[in-house]
Amino acid sequence: MGTEEIIWNAIAVFLTICIFTFLYKDNPFYKFAEHLVVGVSAGYFAVILYYNGFVPKLIVPLRHGEWIYIIPAILGLMIWARFSRKWSWISRFSLAFYIGSGTGFAIALYMQNYVIRQLSSTMLPVGFTSWQLFSNILIIIGVLSALIYFFFSKEHTGLFGRTAKVGIWTLMIGFGAGFGLTVMGRVSLLAERVIFLREYLLELKYYLYLLFKHGLSL
Amino acid sequence: MKKFPCPVKALGLVKRKTHLFTPLFFLTLLLVSKAIASESPAEISSSTQWFNPLRINVFIILILFFTFVLYFIQRAKKGASLFVRRIAGLDAIEEAVGRATEMGKPILYISGIEDMDNLQTVASMIILGNVAEMVAAYDVPLLVPVCLPFVVTVAEESVKQGYAKAGRPEAYNRNNVRYLTSEQFAYAAGVNGIMLREKPAANFMFGSFYAESLLMAETGLSTGAIQVAGTANIHQLPFFVVACDYTLIGEELFAASAYLSREPKLLGSLKASDLAKFLTMIILLVGVILETLGVTKLTSWFFVQ
Numbered sequence: 001m002g003t004e005e006i007i008w009n010a011i012a013v014f015l016t017i018c019i020f021t022f023l024y025k026d027n028p029f030y031k032f033a034e035h036l037v038v039g040v041s042a043g044y045f046a047v048i049l050y051y052n053g054f055v056p057k058l059i060v061p062l063r064h065g066e067w068i069y070i071i072p073a074i075l076g077l078m079i080w081a082r083f084s085r086k087w088s089w090i091s092r093f094s095l096a097f098y099i100g101s102g103t104g105f106a107i108a109l110y111m112q113n114y115v116i117r118q119l120s121s122t123m124l125p126v127g128f129t130s131w132q133l134f135s136n137i138l139i140i141i142g143v144l145s146a147l148i149y150f151f152f153s154k155e156h157t158g159l160f161g162r163t164a165k166v167g168i169w170t171l172m173i174g175f176g177a178g179f180g181l182t183v184m185g186r187v188s189l190l191a192e193r194v195i196f197l198r199e200y201l202l203e204l205k206y207y208l209y210l211l212f213k214h215g216l217s218l
Numbered sequence: 219m220k221k222f223p224c225p226v227k228a229l230g231l232v233k234r235k236t237h238l239f240t241p242l243f244f245l246t247l248l249l250v251s252k253a254i255a256s257e258s259p260a261e262i263s264s265s266t267q268w269f270n271p272l273r274i275n276v277f278i279i280l281i282l283f284f285t286f287v288l289y290f291i292q293r294a295k296k297g298a299s300l301f302v303r304r305i306a307g308l309d310a311i312e313e314a315v316g317r318a319t320e321m322g323k324p325i326l327y328i329s330g331i332e333d334m335d336n337l338q339t340v341a342s343m344i345i346l347g348n349v350a351e352m353v354a355a356y357d358v359p360l361l362v363p364v365c366l367p368f369v370v371t372v373a374e375e376s377v378k379q380g381y382a383k384a385g386r387p388e389a390y391n392r393n394n395v396r397y398l399t400s401e402q403f404a405y406a407a408g409v410n411g412i413m414l415r416e417k418p419a420a421n422f423m424f425g426s427f428y429a430e431s432l433l434m435a436e437t438g439l440s441t442g443a444i445q446v447a448g449t450a451n452i453h454q455l456p457f458f459v460v461a462c463d464y465t466l467i468g469e470e471l472f473a474a475s476a477y478l479s480r481e482p483k484l485l486g487s488l489k490a491s492d493l494a495k496f497l498t499m500i501i502l503l504v505g506v507i508l509e510t511l512g513v514t515k516l517t518s519w520f521f522v523q
Binding site: 019031033041092102107108119123148150152156172176182 | 273275276279280283301302303304305333334335336340368371372374375398399401403404405407408410411414415452456459460467468470473477488489492494495499502505506508510512516517521
C-alpha cells in the first residue's frame with residue numbers, strides 16, 4: 001500500500017467509524033458522514049444523469065438528425081414550468097405522459113412475470129406416492145390460501161376467514177425464511193467491513209514500521 | 219465383402235444395429251446444410267414487430283383483465299355499492315395522524331426509491347394525497363423526503379391537491395417535500411437523520427423499497443414513532459413486519475389507494491383484480507388436476523416464452 005492509498009483508505013476508515021458511531025446515538029460525527037454522503041451522491045447523480053441520460057439520449061440523436069427526440073426534450077422542458085405559479089399546470093402534461101406510459105408498460109410486464117409465469121409454474125402434479133408430489137400439495141394449498149387472504153371483496157369470516165388465516169401463516173413462514181436469509185447477507189456485509197478495518201490497521205502498522213525504519217524517503 | 223459402417227451408428231446417434239436410419243441421416247444432413255446455406259447473413263433481415271405471436275396468451279389475458287376493469291369501473295360510476303373489506307393498516311393511518319396532532323410533532327412520509335414508472339410508487343402517491351388531506355385538517359407538518367427528482371414533482375402535486383381537497387390550500391408548505399439524493403443508502407442515511415432530528419410522531423413508508431427498508435424502519439422504531447409500511451417487494455416485507463406497527467402486504471398497498479380514496483376507477487380495478495384472482499384459482503385447480511392426470515396442454519398454454 002502506497003502513501004496515497006494509505007491516505008484515501010484512512011478517509012474510508014474514518015467515515016466507516018463515523019457511521020458506526022450511530023450505534024451509540026446521533027452525534028456530530030454521524031451527522032458529518034451523513035451530510036457528506038447525501039451531498040456528494042446528489043451531485044454525483046446529477047453528473048451521471050447528464051452523461052448517461054442527457055448526452056446519449058438527446059444530444060447525440062439530435063446531432064444525428066433524429067428530430068423525433070425533440071418531443072421528449074419538450075416534455076422535459078415543460079417540467080420546468082413548475083417554477084412559475086402561473087404556468088405550473090403545463091408540467092402536468094409531462095407527468096401524465098410519464099406516469100401513463102410507465103404504468104402501461106409495467107402492467108403488461110407485471111401480468112406476464114408475476115401472474116402468468118407464476119400460474120404456469122404452480123400447475124404441478126400432486127399425489128402421495130413421493131415426497132415431491134406431496135410437497136406440491138403444500139405449495140398449492142399455500143398459494144390458494146394466500147390468494148384468498150388477498151380477496152378484498154369479502155370479509156374474512158367463517159371458513160373463508162380461516163382459509164385466509166392459513167394464507168397469512170404461509171406468508172409469515174416465507175417472510176421468516178426471507179428474513180433469516182437477508183440477515184445472513186447483512187452479517188456478511190458487516191464482516192467485510194470489519195475485515196477492511198482490520199486489514200487497514202495491519203497495513204498502516206507495516207507502513208509506519210517501514211517509515212520509521214527507512215525514514216521519510218518512502 | 220466388407221460392410222460400409224452406418225454413419226448414424228458411427229457417430230453414436232442411435233444404438234440400434236439397423237441401417238434404416240442411414241438414408242434418413244443423409245437426408246437430414248442435406249436439409250440442414252440447405253437451411254444453413256439459405257440463412258447466410260446477406261439474406262437475413264430483421265424489422266420491428268408490433269406483435270409477438272409467441273405471447274398471444276399474455277395478450278388474451280390482458281384483454282380479459284381490462285374488460286373486467288372497465289366493467290367494474292362502469293358499475294362503480296353508476297353508483298353500485300362495491301364492498302371493500304377493512305384493512306387494519308389503513309385505519310392505523312388516521313390513528314397515527316391523531317397522535318401526531320396531540321404530540322405536536324410532524325409526520326414523515328417515505329415513498330420508496332423507485333421512479334414513477336413503478337406501480338408501487340404510483341399507488342404510494344395516491345396514498346400520499348389522502349394522507350395530505352387528513353393531515354391538512356389537523357395542521358400537522360407533513361415531511362416528504364424524496365429519492366428521485368421526478369417523484370418530487372408528483373409528490374408536490376399530490377400533497378398540494380390533498381391540502382386543496384381539505385379546503386386548506388394555504389397550509390401547504392412546498393419546502394416540506396424535499397429531494398434528498400438518488401443514491402439508495404445516502405437516501406436512507408438522510409431519512410434516518412430526519413427521523414432522529416425532527417422526531418416525527420408517525421412514519422409512513424409506502425412504495426418500492428430495497429435494502430434500505432430495515433435501516434429506515436429500525437431507526438423509526440428507535441425514535442418511538444408509530445410506523446405503517448407497505449410494499450410489494452416481497453424480500454423487504456419481513457423487515458417491515460418486524461419493525462413496523464402495521465404492514466400492508468403486497469396487493470394491500472394497491473388496495474389501500476382504492477380503500478382510502480373510494481374513487482370509482484380505483485374501486486373498479488380492485489374488484490376486477492378480485493375477479494381475476496378468483497378465475498386464477500379455478501384455472502390453477504383445473505391445471506393441477508390435468509397435470510396430475512398427465513395432461514400438460516393447459517400448463518403449456520400459460521407458458522410465457
